[in-house]
Amino acid sequence: MRILDLDELESLSKKIVSYAKSEWAEVSIDSGHSANLRYAANTVTTSGSHSNTSVTITAVNGKRAGSVSTNDLSEDGLRRAVGRAEEIAALAPENEELMPPLAKKPDYPRSSAYDARSADVEWTAQQRAKIAAAAIKEASAHNFQAAGFIQSGVHHSAFRNSKGVFVGDKHTRTTFSTTMRTEDGKSSGWNKRASHSIGLLDSQSAILHASEKCNAWQDPHDMDPGVYKAILEPSAVADLVQQFGDALDAREAEEGRSAFSRPNGATAVGEKIVSEKVHIYSDPGHPLVPSGIYGESGLAVPSTEWVRDGKLQNLHRGRYWASKSGKDPLPGPTNLIMDGGGMLPEDYLTTIKEGLLITSFWYIRDVDNQTLLKTGLTRDGLYWVEDGKIQYGVANFRWNESPLTLLQNVIDFSKPVVTAPRDGWDGMPMCMPMLYVSGFNFASASDAI
Amino acid sequence: MDRRLFIKGALAAGALSLSGIDRVVARGASRSVRVDTPLTKPAKSEQDLADSLILHAKSLGATYCDVRLVRMLSQSVSARNNSITGLSDSESYGMGVRVIKNGTWGFAGTREVDEENGKSAIAEAVTIAESNSKLQRVPLDLAPVEAHVGEWKTPIKKNPFEVSFKERAQFLLDMHALGATVAMGSNKLTLNSNLRSVREEKYFASSEGSKIWQEVTRIDPSTWATVADTAKGEFASRALYVLPQGRGFEYIEEYPYKDEIKEAAQEAQEKITAKPVEAGKYDLILHPTHLWLTIHESIGHPTELDRILGYEANFAGTSFLTAEKWRGFGYGTDLLTVVADRTQEGGLATIGFDDDGVASQSYKLIDRGELVGVQTTREQAKAIEEKASRGQSYAEGWWNTPFQRMPNVSLQPNPKPKTQEDIVKDTSKGILIKGNSSYSIDQQRYNFQFTGQVAYAVEDGKVTHMLRDVAYYGKTAKFWDSLDALGDQSTYMLGGAMYDGKGEPMQSNPVSHGCPVARFASQRVINTRQQSANSKKGMLDYDE
Numbered sequence: 001m002r003i004l005d006l007d008e009l010e011s012l013s014k015k016i017v018s019y020a021k022s023e024w025a026e027v028s029i030d031s032g033h034s035a036n037l038r039y040a041a042n043t044v045t046t047s048g049s050h051s052n053t054s055v056t057i058t059a060v061n062g063k064r065a066g067s068v069s070t071n072d073l074s075e076d077g078l079r080r081a082v083g084r085a086e087e088i089a090a091l092a093p094e095n096e097e098l099m100p101p102l103a104k105k106p107d108y109p110r111s112s113a114y115d116a117r118s119a120d121v122e123w124t125a126q127q128r129a130k131i132a133a134a135a136i137k138e139a140s141a142h143n144f145q146a147a148g149f150i151q152s153g154v155h156h157s158a159f160r161n162s163k164g165v166f167v168g169d170k171h172t173r174t175t176f177s178t179t180m181r182t183e184d185g186k187s188s189g190w191n192k193r194a195s196h197s198i199g200l201l202d203s204q205s206a207i208l209h210a211s212e213k214c215n216a217w218q219d220p221h222d223m224d225p226g227v228y229k230a231i232l233e234p235s236a237v238a239d240l241v242q243q244f245g246d247a248l249d250a251r252e253a254e255e256g257r258s259a260f261s262r263p264n265g266a267t268a269v270g271e272k273i274v275s276e277k278v279h280i281y282s283d284p285g286h287p288l289v290p291s292g293i294y295g296e297s298g299l300a301v302p303s304t305e306w307v308r309d310g311k312l313q314n315l316h317r318g319r320y321w322a323s324k325s326g327k328d329p330l331p332g333p334t335n336l337i338m339d340g341g342g343m344l345p346e347d348y349l350t351t352i353k354e355g356l357l358i359t360s361f362w363y364i365r366d367v368d369n370q371t372l373l374k375t376g377l378t379r380d381g382l383y384w385v386e387d388g389k390i391q392y393g394v395a396n397f398r399w400n401e402s403p404l405t406l407l408q409n410v411i412d413f414s415k416p417v418v419t420a421p422r423d424g425w426d427g428m429p430m431c432m433p434m435l436y437v438s439g440f441n442f443a444s445a446s447d448a449i
Numbered sequence: 450m451d452r453r454l455f456i457k458g459a460l461a462a463g464a465l466s467l468s469g470i471d472r473v474v475a476r477g478a479s480r481s482v483r484v485d486t487p488l489t490k491p492a493k494s495e496q497d498l499a500d501s502l503i504l505h506a507k508s509l510g511a512t513y514c515d516v517r518l519v520r521m522l523s524q525s526v527s528a529r530n531n532s533i534t535g536l537s538d539s540e541s542y543g544m545g546v547r548v549i550k551n552g553t554w555g556f557a558g559t560r561e562v563d564e565e566n567g568k569s570a571i572a573e574a575v576t577i578a579e580s581n582s583k584l585q586r587v588p589l590d591l592a593p594v595e596a597h598v599g600e601w602k603t604p605i606k607k608n609p610f611e612v613s614f615k616e617r618a619q620f621l622l623d624m625h626a627l628g629a630t631v632a633m634g635s636n637k638l639t640l641n642s643n644l645r646s647v648r649e650e651k652y653f654a655s656s657e658g659s660k661i662w663q664e665v666t667r668i669d670p671s672t673w674a675t676v677a678d679t680a681k682g683e684f685a686s687r688a689l690y691v692l693p694q695g696r697g698f699e700y701i702e703e704y705p706y707k708d709e710i711k712e713a714a715q716e717a718q719e720k721i722t723a724k725p726v727e728a729g730k731y732d733l734i735l736h737p738t739h740l741w742l743t744i745h746e747s748i749g750h751p752t753e754l755d756r757i758l759g760y761e762a763n764f765a766g767t768s769f770l771t772a773e774k775w776r777g778f779g780y781g782t783d784l785l786t787v788v789a790d791r792t793q794e795g796g797l798a799t800i801g802f803d804d805d806g807v808a809s810q811s812y813k814l815i816d817r818g819e820l821v822g823v824q825t826t827r828e829q830a831k832a833i834e835e836k837a838s839r840g841q842s843y844a845e846g847w848w849n850t851p852f853q854r855m856p857n858v859s860l861q862p863n864p865k866p867k868t869q870e871d872i873v874k875d876t877s878k879g880i881l882i883k884g885n886s887s888y889s890i891d892q893q894r895y896n897f898q899f900t901g902q903v904a905y906a907v908e909d910g911k912v913t914h915m916l917r918d919v920a921y922y923g924k925t926a927k928f929w930d931s932l933d934a935l936g937d938q939s940t941y942m943l944g945g946a947m948y949d950g951k952g953e954p955m956q957s958n959p960v961s962h963g964c965p966v967a968r969f970a971s972q973r974v975i976n977t978r979q980q981s982a983n984s985k986k987g988m989l990d991y992d993e
Contacts, residue, residue: 255679256682
């Protein structure tokens with residue numbers, strides 16, 4: 001159940017590439033261990049662990065390429081995989097979009113996404129059990145039902161091409177989320193944390209937040225659907241900013257297939273698309289949310305401004321599209337950070353005049369890619385806030401809204417904190433503020449709790 | 450031999466009787482053919498390894514153990530316009546071991562399938578169970594199951610893994626070339642396709658005597674056309690209605706791609722300038738290419754017992770149904786009969802045995818508007834006082850633990866003759882929706898909102914013109930109570946999805962849903978371009 005260290009990935013990748021008879025080849029390797037503990041109804045449910053090492057080989061002749069993935073690391077298995085990639089390449093039609101390998105090793109950023117203690121399998125197992133026990137204890141003390149999930153992982157990854165470019169990276173990541181429900185199922189609270197370091201999770205704070213949310217949401221009032229001022233907790237902001245980030249593709253925009261397309265092949269880059277208060281960027285070396293350092297074909301992932309002063313700064317650009325448009329390639333973000341104000345979210349909330357406080361979002365889906373309109377639901381705590389205090393719980397809503405609108409309507413925000421989206425991909429480290437917006441479209445009522 | 454389900458199996462000596470199972474039609478088991486020969490696969494060494502690991506688990510105090518040796522094969526061809534953008538072949542082989550000790554589950558998975566690593570995995574699973582048992586409120590009590598020794602394979606005519614990459618690539622390029630013949634004027638057409646074939650080879654052995662070999666084949670095609678009016682900076686897409694199924698390459702060859710690729714390109718173009726829908730109440734005629742997903746979300750998920758019991762409270766959600774009150778719940782009109790069926794031909798969830806070793810079965814979830822069944826595993830059956838599992842345990846791969854997953858859940862067609870034309874003729878103000886696009890439902894499955902690929906106005910008994918920006922929303926119980934017309938068998942189609950997500954860590958489950966065309970009276974329809982806090986000032990013109 002052992003995973004391979006970076007030295008082993010370096011020598012393994014070199015060996016695999018040496019097997020290739022094709023004009024050139026590249027190989028990606030991921031070796032990881034992941035373990036989890038799940039609980040619900042105040043009892044443990046399914047839990048487990050697994051380890052795997054998988055290799056993907058791409059063999060290329062001219063404009064023809066074939067890719068094979070395998071987790072058979074035996075000599076025979078690897079030679080077979082390389083041979084199979086070459087067979088597939090021989091059968092492949094020419095791909096005009098195929099790009100040559102990188103000839104020179106890029107200057108990769110430094111990232112501190114690996115925490116040695118979080119890679120200790122036995123120690124993290126103990127921590128998971130302690131966290132679950134604490135959550136169940138808190139629930140029992142209030143006659144709540146706790147459900148939750150803790151997952152710790154360590155991954156070593158590497159990329160090599162036959163031109164000699166090699167890059168290795170390793171990271172750890174732990175996520176913890178917990179739900180507290182009343183026994184009658186009429187109230188529910190939730191919180192989630194994620195970090196490369198299990199020591200930075202502050203799981204007890206998450207447990208208490210979920211418990212307080214559940215307590216404060218009992219007997220929610222019905223409100224009419226409509227546009228209200230809203231306060232989004234950092235996790236809810238993370239969900240919508242991640243959706244915004246997903247749309248930042250240069251090719252789609254320049255081919256007229258994106259919310260950032262403008263007439264006659266122009267794009268919104270340089271245009272003020274949201275409030276001038278908004279600043280969104282990515283930085284693999286960010287101390288709080290360190291992230292992956294390489295992307296497509298081994299390209300380095302640079303720090304990138306996406307939105308500054310409300311203006312769209314960049315769209316990510318694949319290598320083929322970059323060559324066609326005469327621009328440099330730009331990998332997509334591996335983390336996202338949105339700047340904010342100076343007050344912590346809980347302090348910032350006390351300054352809010354009025355609005356609906358949203359704990360988290362659920363089941364977000366695209367509705368209209370032209371406007372970036374999404375739909376989804378509020379979940380596990382929606383409250384009416386007045387004069388800086390939660391006045392009462394409010395029954396859940398479906399909402400129809402665009403992240404563009406959300407960011408256009410920013411009134412103000414808290415200090416950004418490390419958070420994780422609930423509905424989106426929690427493999428992306430994110431640092432987001434609590435956000436106060438002048439209008440958010442709550443479209444229809446939901447009876448769900 | 451029955452082509453749909455050829456189980457070459459035998460009920461092991463000392464197996465429990467099925468006679469006491471309430472309302473379960475154990476079709477898988479009833480079709481078993483006793484054979485005296487041993488399993489043809491996997492290799493004897495792998496069978497011996499599994500036996501040895503089960504004994505090892507028992508020696509460490511496990512009261513239950515199962516071992517799954519799983520090989521996941523996947524091949525994919527993708528194309529954009531006249532280019533093949535990817536050809537890939539993937540294989541992952543490994544072992545998942547699951548134990549119960551002290552009444553608690555433990556699981557471990559490894560790619561290293563040998564005695565030494567297998568024993569390490571067993572030890573790790575046992576340690577996890579021991580450690581977690583301190584948090585277990587009530588010890589697990591599995592419902593009994595017969596010990597099966599048998600084999601099952603998806604019935605296919607043409608193995609997709611034996612169709613050359615070259616042939617598959619050419620198929621997509623030819624199809625795209627046909628789509629590109631549609632006149633676009635100054636508009637720009639982009640066609641994207643992916644054709645993925647998946648095979649799951651699985652050996653399951655349990656401490657209760659089951660030894661089961663299965664080969665499950667699925668095919669997952671997708672194609673979509675996007676048309677951009679680059680002068681105006683507007684665009685629209687239309688996906689083909691082809692959906693994944695548990696079939697071979699014959700499914701691709703039989704699908705009417707040649708007609709639909711051109712239709713999709715034309716309709717994507719037409720959508721840009723189609724008439725915007727006026728929000729209001731309409732009778733909705735939902736084509737089976739759309740309705741399958743509505744069934745999935747508003748019937749499939751609420752009837753999962755793990756949701757009802759609260760096991761999914763932290764992630765996928767619970768259900769508006771409760772453990773005490775689900776039986777007899779009024780679910781729709783008497784036109785609504787829904788069957789859970791892991792034996793359905795072409796179904797993505799069609800298998801011979803689940804990952805608890807329970808034979809596949811078909812049974813009613815809803816009988817003429819009354820809820821009569823839910824989805825269970827061995828772990829859950831006793832919670833609702835049923836004597837046996839319904840066979841809904843499944844793990845995505847060797848690397849994760851099985852839990853309750855959805856079988857094929859299908860709406861039965863009207864036994865009386867009723868065509869789509871009959872329903873349209875009988876509709877004065879309606880909208881016909883085809884294909885699925887946006888779908889979202891709350892965590893207890895009350896409030897949903899869906900959109901289709903295309904929508905057409907139905908006026909005074911006729912389909913008149915295309916509409917754009919159509920979404921409908923509603924509440925599950927009221928929605929099914931408004932079902933007032935149902936198509937017959939001639940309108941029945943099988944939809945489905947490869948990646949139904951549930952659980953933590955999230956696992957994907959392939960699942961199909963068959964249904965006929967159906968009409969729902971007086972549903973609430975919105976115009977999606979009016980759905981934003983800023984829509985009145987024009988979201989597209991924010992900068993001006």
